Amino acid sequence: MSTQLSQDAIDLLNDKATVKVLATVDSQGVPHAVFKQSLHQGANGRIHLLELIESSTTNRNLTGSIWFDRTVSILLRGENGRSVQIKGRVVKNHIS
Secondary structure, three states: OOOOOOHHHHHHHHOOOOEEEEEEEOOOOOEEEEEOOOOEEOOOOOEEOOOOOOOOHHHHHHHHHHHHOOEEEEEEEOOOOOEEEEEEEOOOOOOO
16 A cells, blocks of 8 residues: 655655665664765656665665565655655556
8 A cells, every 4th residue: 555645745745855774673773874866766756776786775675665565765855854755655667
């Protein structure tokens, strides 16, 4: 079941000036947080991330989130100081 993002969250997500942080956890529950300016809303309404390094900790944790139904978190902070936290589940991972 998907939840619609608020317009405020969408605006922050698509604004290039917004600071975007993605937080994942590994198999031991150890958190891993990284700045990810490539986060944006896709045409399907879901959040998309371009992760360029297949062997990265982020990619491994995102794949593990799919396999083991772990939650991820995204923190957005706009230039005006407005911030939004989004929690959710990873639904798809394309590796090529």
